[in-house]
Amino acid sequence: MSVILILIGFSLIIAIGFLMAYIWAVKSGQYDDNYTPSVRILFDNDKTGQEKDDDNKNHK
């Protein structure tokens, strides 16, 4: 039954890991602005699309 203690230990370590990940996410500002990135990602696609085309041409 003492195996459960090891399992509990591991599960706690993993849970603490996720808590750290969450704290890091808040700290790095991921919760500051949750609208603009959703718009920005569409532009980036557009722009990289063009650049990719250019790149392809250059490689050829």
Add this chain to the structure above:
Amino acid sequence: MKPENNTTTVEKKLLCYHCGDLCATDDIHINDKYFCCNGCKTVYEILNENNLCNYYQIEENPGVSQKKKITRNYDFLEDSTLKETLIDFSDGNNTRITFSIPQMHCSSCIWILENLYKLDPGITNSKVDFFKKILIVQFKEKETSLKGIVELLDSIGYRPDLNLEGKQSIKSSYRNKSLYYKIGVAGFAFGNIMLLSFPEYLSFTDFETTNLKEVFAYLNIILSLPVFFYSGSEYFISAYKGLRKKIVNIDVPIAIGIIVLFTRSVVDIVFGFGPGYLDSLAALVFLLLIGRLFQNKTYDALNFERNYQAYFPIAVTKIINGNETTIPLKKLKVSDRILVKSSELIPADSVLLSDHAFIDYSFVTGESNPVEIVNGDLVYAGGRQIGSAIEVEVVKEISQSYLTQLWNNKIFDKDYESRINSLVNGISKYFTVAIITIAVISALFWIPEISTALNVFTAVLIIACPCALALSTPFTLGNTLRIFGRNNFYVKNADVIERMSKVNHIVFDKTGTLTEASSNQIKFVGEPLTDKQKSLIKSLARNSSHPLSLNIYELFDVHIIEELNDFHEIPGKGIKAVIEGNIVQIGSKMFLEKMKDEKNPTLSTRVYVSINNEIKGFFNVVNNYRNSVKETIEYLEPYYKISVLSGDNDGEREQLQKFFEKEPTLLFRQSPHDKLNYIEKLQTEGDVVLMVGDGLNDAGALKQSDVGISISEDAANFSPSCDGILEAESFPKLIEFIKFSFISKKIIYISFVISFFYNVVGLSFAVQALLSPVIAAILMPVSSISVVVFTVFSTNFLAKKKGLI
């Protein structure tokens, strides 16, 4: 394209390719792209040259109209002290600055602002936060300058709101992330403690016999330490602060509950009495913090605490020995000579040195018509200069000016926290007394058995912890706040909604609130004009800088005849010219009829028109009331006392009275101070006042009133410090907002009843010494969650019914 489409485009009015405004002429165009003004065309040219026309593909007509654009001098940005206060940080090479850009409105704006580096290679990175309407720019000090970037932004139509005041508010919106951390910690502990408590509740035989039970219990204590000392700390602080002010707020019973939960559980575990209530503790703190998050809804882009400094320019043009230099406003001193350009604000009380000027004081006094000032007269701070640039000499320090004196009023220093007397805090005093009484009585009942008595005493305090009670208000009001926000009514915080439901006296400002902000609505009275006549009048009006001429010019949507002869302007009288052989005159009646030395009736703002010496009629300045004023007042009148304050003369008295059935309180010629004093007087008479105003002139009254709502054509722009900002287009919904504040109050009352019901059930277990950890672990979260679900669903349902969602 279909053929019928072709015909419609011919008839269709031309829309500006840049900003989507109506084009008055088709003169301004590049190929097939038409523009409403040269400003818009210039922006297009800049973008086109830099291959940034993607801007126009993302959204149609995304630009900001450049019609009212003023060329500004940004030399003051080279002033190093000023620069230092504006920039975020600099290592001498790389510099970062945060701009507030209120004009940001669509995804095209984000795109162009994030592609700034294509326009100025010195910019390394630019990033937009759309909701806060801010732009963070990083640039290389050696390759470009702050001034250069601001000029660039201005040239493409995104003039940053350069303001020392504004910057502080941007920074402060980044403060408190600690609530997120606290929720994270509490949630983490809640999940784990619950998991570790399950075996106890399910009572496995293995679990009982081995020492796992103790291990799990001690693990729970360790996990609950950060919940108790970190996540729950603000409840202790708030309760302590409240008690020191002799207020028993809702956080007092909560803090008692948390402390008792923790100590009882630790004692139980250490002495082996039982498994403790640590899962209930973690759940309680977690849910309470979620409620707090819900209540803390903020509108980051809006500034509710603007003071006069936010309205004034950051720099002024000073004249030294005939040379113009720009200096920061702070450095402005008495007897400085300054140049005030068209549509700039007068920064301090001054004497006019130019011959004459027109000053629009609508911002300060509410008086809607511009005042004519002649050489030697005083001009007051806050007035907007209309017409060509004027020279003035400063006679008073900025802080001593007529307008800024208002801010020296004690009302602006008052601590407003103390005024908040919310529903929950109102009953929490009785609640706290009641539960302590119940706990003591039931403990006394069990007194022969000391351990049971203690058990009962703590159990009562634990189960009575008013979690559901504390959650009902934030969730109801927080949700109401959101619903209002969706309808363009932005409220500073949830307490405002609660106060709104207590109001019994509503005070309206007239100019800009009941009337539309573009208050100089002009109407032509007389025989209908032909298009030809209209263009004659418009062409003449174009040549005068008098504000009334500008209004007439804007009134007609016709072609302009460029050529005109014999143009005469007699200041204060009228203008005259010969256009295409017609003698056209605009001006006072005396001017047109060539009468002299007759008394000028000052109140009349009639501007007569004559063509070939025949009077065609006159233009009349009228106040344009908002469409819904009548219905709003009709609805409010039976329930509320209503007053209307106006900075204007009483020329509108009759017009206003028509809206009312009863005899209303109408006060005219009210200075900003008069308005403030009037509100104060009402409050001493015991009224709870809601003030609806707009300009700087209402700022004192808005602050003094219990609920101050400022009406704004554009929420991101000028609005004085207030409790709520209502976008002008939503003014008709004001009734609905007030009604809904009552509904929220009722919902809170009902959820009180629900949470009391749970408390009664819980207490019945507790007083009998039957409160086991399992019952607590089920009852406490269930009560909280059911109250939250009830409040959120009922507010949403009723808002939908009222058409607010």
